[in-house]
Amino acid sequence: MPALQQAGHAVRQMSRRGAGPGGVRADLATGRDLAAAVRGVDLVVHAASDPRGDPWQVDVAGTRRLVQALDRARLQHLVYVSIVGVDRVPWGYYRAKFSAEQVLLASGLPVTIVRITQFHHFVDELLSTARRGPVLPVPMSWQAAPVDVGEAAGFLAEVAGRPPSADVVEFGGPEVLAAADLARAWAAAREPGARVVATPLPGRLSAAFRGGGVLPGPRAARGRRTYAEHLRGA
Numbered sequence: 001m002p003a004l005q006q007a008g009h010a011v012r013q014m015s016r017r018g019a020g021p022g023g024v025r026a027d028l029a030t031g032r033d034l035a036a037a038v039r040g041v042d043l044v045v046h047a048a049s050d051p052r053g054d055p056w057q058v059d060v061a062g063t064r065r066l067v068q069a070l071d072r073a074r075l076q077h078l079v080y081v082s083i084v085g086v087d088r089v090p091w092g093y094y095r096a097k098f099s100a101e102q103v104l105l106a107s108g109l110p111v112t113i114v115r116i117t118q119f120h121h122f123v124d125e126l127l128s129t130a131r132r133g134p135v136l137p138v139p140m141s142w143q144a145a146p147v148d149v150g151e152a153a154g155f156l157a158e159v160a161g162r163p164p165s166a167d168v169v170e171f172g173g174p175e176v177l178a179a180a181d182l183a184r185a186w187a188a189a190r191e192p193g194a195r196v197v198a199t200p201l202p203g204r205l206s207a208a209f210r211g212g213g214v215l216p217g218p219r220a221a222r223g224r225r226t227y228a229e230h231l232r233g234a
């Protein structure tokens, strides 16, 4: 939001709660108030998602509702916030995000898909949830390239200012780290008593995370702020 405002846009922030400056209420799951919320807009950054609820209803059907609601004559660019690896990691939420991408790429609207890696604060949340008393279990050999959410927002604003690519671009963090290394860094900074235990996890999903399924490709744009800097608050 601040990144788009700094780029000179008058921003309307749409969600069910309509929270924040310029907030308007609308629901992608039902289409309620959607037409009014997007009336007159020429740029959309679509980041709405419901990973813990029903992403097929919100992310996929909701994106279809959004496509219907937008004024094609007026819209100059729709930037969709997606996740690196949605095309290759066999997980239900990622499949829904990939389907939402397909809805947009087939819509005839001027779109760019931006796939981003995991936000630093999201890694913190995952690790905090995984901790069981003094033990912090993590999947062995999973790899990630977490990114600063502010840098990701800046990249989205930059992409929004370019012509639509009708394609996918990627944005990732500066370094690739094993889940166990992320966990050790997190534990040292936040839960010094916690002991990291890397455990082998079987299955296709785990194999995808081990095999670099969520790592940005060689042409990806990269942020600069490391996970260690995030933990230090630097």
Ligand SMILES: NC(=O)c1ccc[n+]([C@@H]2O[C@H](COP(=O)([O-])OP(=O)(O)OC[C@H]3O[C@@H](n4cnc5c(N)ncnc54)[C@H](OP(=O)(O)O)[C@@H]3O)[C@@H](O)[C@H]2O)c1
Binding pocket: 014, 015, 016, 017, 018, 019, 026, 027, 028, 029, 030, 046, 047, 048, 049, 050, 058, 062, 081, 082, 083, 084, 097, 116, 117, 118, 119, 120, 122, 123
């Ligand atoms: N978390 C990560 O590490 C990560 C990494 C890469 C990409 N992404 C992508 O980045 C985007 C934002 O992720 P996030 O983790 O910041 O998610 P988040 O905090 O859960 O934000 C999701 C937003 O969607 C809105 N929303 C949910 N259901 C809605 C509905 N039915 N109608 C309208 N708005 C709705 C929510 O607001 P209300 O609750 O007020 O409706 C909220 O503002 C997502 O598209 C996600 O896939 C996330």
